[in-house]
Amino acid sequence: MRTALLTSTILATALLAHAAAAQTADAGREVEEVTVTAARTVLPANALPLTVEVIGAEDLKQQVTIGGSVVDAVAALTPSFSPTRQKLSGAGETLRGRSPLYAINGIPQSTPLRDGSRDGFTIDPFFVDRVELIFGSNALQGIGGTGGIVNQVTVGAPKEEGVSGRVLLQNLSDNGFHGDGSGYKAAGLLSWKEGAFDATAGAAYEKRGAYYDGKGRRVGFDAAQGETQDSDSWSLFGRFGYALSDTARADLILSRFQLAGDGDYVNVAGNRTTGVPSTARRGVQPGTPARGRTESASISYTDTDLAGGNLVTQAFWNRTKDLFGGDSGATFQDIRIAPLGTLLDQSENRSRKLGAKFSYERAVPGLDGLTATVGLDLLKDRTEQALVRTDRVWVPPTRYTSVAPFLQGNLALFDERLRLAGGLRHEKVQIKVDDFTTLAFYGSRAVAGGSPEFSDTLVNAGVIFEPTPGIRGYVSYAEGYTVPDVGRITRAININGVDIDDYLDISPIISNNREVGVELKRGPFDANATYFWSTSTKGQLLVLVGTVFEVQRQRVEIEGFEFNVTARTPIEGLTVQAGYADLKGRADSNADGRVDIDLDGANISPDRVVLAANYREGPWSGRLQLGKYLSRDFQGADPRNSFAGYTLVDATVRYEFERWGGLTLAVANLFDEYYIDYNTDTQQPTNNARFFSGRGRTFTLAWDYRF
Template identity: 35%
Template sequence: MTFKTSFVALAVFAALTQSAVAQETPDTGTNKNKDIEKITVTASRMDKSPSSIPNTVTIIDRVQLEEQFRTTKDLSTIIGNLAPSFSPSRQKMSNTGETLRGRPPLIMIDGVPQSNPLRSGGRSGQTIDPAMIERIEIIHGANAMHGLGAQGGIINYITKKPTGDNQHVVSFDATVPDSLKSNGVSFGASYAFSGESDLIDMLGSVSYRNNGVYYDANHDVIGVDTTQGESMDSQSKDFFIKLGHNFAESRLELMVNHYNMENNGDWMPVKGDITTGKPTGAIEEKQPWEAANNQVTTTSLTYTHENIAGQQLSVQLFNQDFEAVYGGGCNKTFYDPALANNSNLVQCEGPKGESWYYEQSRNSSVKWGLKTSLIAKNIADTGIDAAYGIDLFRDTTEQALVQTGLSWVPESTYDNFAPYLQLDYDLITDLTLSTGVRYEHAKLKVDDYKTLYGAGNKEIEGGEASFDETLFNIGISYKITPDIRVYTSYNQGFGMPDIGRILRDGNSFPGANPSISDSLSLAPIVTDNVEFGADYQGEFLSAKISYYRSATDYGARLALNSDGFYDVKREKSVIDGIEANITAYLTSNDDLGMNLAIQRGEYDSNDDNKTDTDLDGANISPNRINLFWTHNFDNDMSTRVQANYFMDRDFEDATGEKYAEFDGYTTVDASFSMPLYTGTLTLGVQNLFNKDYFNYYSQTMGTNDRYFKGMGRTATIGYTVAF
């Protein structure tokens, strides 16, 4: 039995028809777009409003999050729905290949970096449950506001804050696939409490989510990724607490979030065939290794003071303890003949009948950091605002094999010291100059180690490598009228290549006596981002458009090798694109909008300092248009319909030959919310018309083991009550 497309479409049409009947004349006293200006962008380091930053900024507030939660709890999908220059979700535990403007973004929780600079691992998108998030700040384009990693921009998850009232909130939701198969049902629950006393304010939350099996539009089980990690047939738990105390002019706040996601390991992949269009499938069979999992604890202690010699002070001490286990496999990369007869290892057969064994890896990373900043407003009545401070950062990472205990990536320690200064100056009325400088001193330390047998079994001499970079930014913003703004900016971003991929690859260290100091591949990535944009914020319409160009002379492109793992290629690359969004406030209750992202990118394939080959699907997002219509009823009911149109794309090499192609597709989601008793009932349908498609990553980077289809139609029902 399946949901009938005609029935679902009829129900949505009826809801929209009612919306049209319920429309009122425009409320000329309402400008919904001005509400966003009440929010300051904390990721800017100067707590500025979005319209005062000379970059493209996207704020996803709690209302928008709640609308998206009706159909999905996947944060990558949500960000892509509202900021289309972000890659479409892979619908897996790993977010490898998910980029912002074609480059990896820095993901943070309340300013605490989640991305791992030494060994990415692709799990930075799975470190917090969405129920804990109040809003998401996205600053598009490379920048150095928070130092390391923001080559594509910054995605900052701002967690909830205590309300000041004693309140409890309980939420439940369940998702059912179109096939109505019982093993495809997903469900989740969360409980949150908030309160305060004279001494302390507090907010705490716990959540649990159980993901069922994913089905495609043909009611077939979607293939599992047993290497990088699978989110279907998994369970996740999140514990979150925030404690704060307000002094006369200051505040001390502690935040702790612990997130754990574990795959059940009950499904094995069935190889597909790209040449015949056969997708990778799955069969119910216990995995012969530890199932993939993610465990992350993020902690921050923040002290703020409103008046230190007339300046605002912020000091944040943070820690992140990250551990990710990746699925196992029978592959040449992990095989060592010296261990072939070890009775403690589960034996398997290689592609040519070799006697190999199952193995997998665990990535462990511990980060410590201190962020300090002082903000001075209108210094000496000059109209100059300044933000300045020093950031300290340490990351220690190691990736070891789970079964044999061999080190795949040796323990590596990265230390970073970075003072910065940011200035804003009103040159004339409505014309603001923003400029800043950040000095990065970084040191990498690696002990002596030996690569795996499959990577040459090389003895590598350890050592230290240090880097010094001075990064600049400058931008001008001009308000032509109170509603129209134009801006331009130049920003530099600083990042490291995925050092783990370099260190574990014996080819990175040629010569008879290789050492860390001889490898130029450890040089940092400096990305230059130039942007031109314009905003209009009117009473009945808001519109934004920007053009950007992102370039690096020594980038870090991910290249898939024959074992299914990625290597890092250090090459010149250039990406340019256009972003635009338009929202029309048709009435006080109706919003109609469009988001657009067009981008193209090339890299230098032959080291002649000229870009000549299209970046592939692991390194650039598809061109897409997102459309949406929301309607709010007078009785607090609301509806939303949204469509994602992904455009066709061909990928060409230096000779002009097509080496890959993407067959675009369109998906539609619809959702409904209404008050019920003392709570709120939500209904949502994802992939409303049950579109059958291979996802973007599979089409452009897929192998027979990872040729996955996207999820078919699913229906979600949820209920939230506060008391």
């Protein structure tokens, strides 16, 4: 089936290209040049050997109204992105089978030293202007990004003199209009510009109710990892800028986001044998409900015409505190503190980053068509995981220091019909871990700390061929770089005599991404098809050990195909879209250097088909979209973890008033489909407590106004 579908899609792409080339009326249509800041260059996206997508402000607002978050928006529009878990934790959510790096204005939000998986919820989407997606492993933004980059670009500086702003009010309800299933949101943003100075400040508050599935039952609660249902979130944002000249400016950007569970429900176990999912009842959760908090500050100086080139500098500070729910499981028990089975504890992941980025790009004098970029990235990250109720160390303070100079070049030949691109990035890394003792569950092992150093030169190269405007092909090779979840590895040491200085399991992960792509922007068509494959000789897999997921270092190989097309129809204002992703991932389970088992649902997403129709005419606009997740079996896994697949349909309609903003009605899961969440359906086949259904039909009514 995979081969037939792949062949059919390639043939469809070829037919589209032929049809577009034959349309002489539109053959000369200019291709819009989009600059992607996450790519660290001012060159347009079509000059780069990368698969790049930008979710613009209107599309982002539309998807956020349907799904509620930036993660939901990316998942709905990107076939190779995993189904979202609809939880606070994004563990297992992948892009092209690997973890993406989430960033805000280039500031990394991920915490790879001890991945708390809360990086998708670090800012309210009201303050995000667009989302830049770079697919595949690359080291453009430093550590992370083995699956790609999800860069959230916040609202820009005001363009007009005086006061401007916008407000948002919205209400949400489940299909049964239960009182506890409703939620609401209020947000506002105010900007002021006078001469060279501008300031923007805003606040957002959202109250979320309980979720109900397609059978009208409350969705179960993952109290340990954290929930978005039954929660409150607060977000503050500020941007202050000063134009030093026509080309140079300085900006200070501040943000704070917190999402906290209310703790009004407790989970009720389901029954996997009979297919009954977990649900929830009113009750008090043990301990403090899970929450996440992120604070961020950055200051930047840019000059688009410094000695004929473009200078970008940024210094940033980022701090996260992620509290997990109370747990009295075996992992936290210690007979020296309390009788076995009675000790309640909960952990908090604490991470702090300090970093700086510098890059300068310009055309090279005397070498026509050559653009070069030189830069330097500096990063310090300190992360720990503490058990807050008993003041114990679970993951010791771990410090990551990185110094990474880089050089990129882009050579345009034959009137930009051919481009050669490539570069080097040298990562010099030190990981420092203090002496510590593991928990009693792991044998109270004394572990000698250390400061191992790693040094790697990462390569990227590509060829872009654009024989005529609107038709582009490329081949590329890029290496990604990240660290494994050091915290999961060190906390699980259960043997004596371990010395961090020579403990190879914490060595960085280098993944490579090879890609062949074809893009078409001609006539009414905008299409792309990409085949990619990536490997990492010492990758990272999440494997369930007892009741806790731990890290295993194994060889990982991933390959896939992705296809997307948008077409304008003869009906004025109507466009249609289609997308498809086919992914296959394998791992080496016995350390013989050859992959022998499939990646499971915690590490790769199912294949997917996406269909949509968009309409925009006069004051009316709307969208109808379908996402079909295809069934999947996992070779080498328990057959009970097979995935049956499901289909979800969403719709939204909007009316724009002449003077008083716009009114939007969005319906998620339009046909009230009942389904089991992919993440829990494909893991832990005997865990009845963690067997979650997905959200049923949900209505959102929103009013927004700009002034």
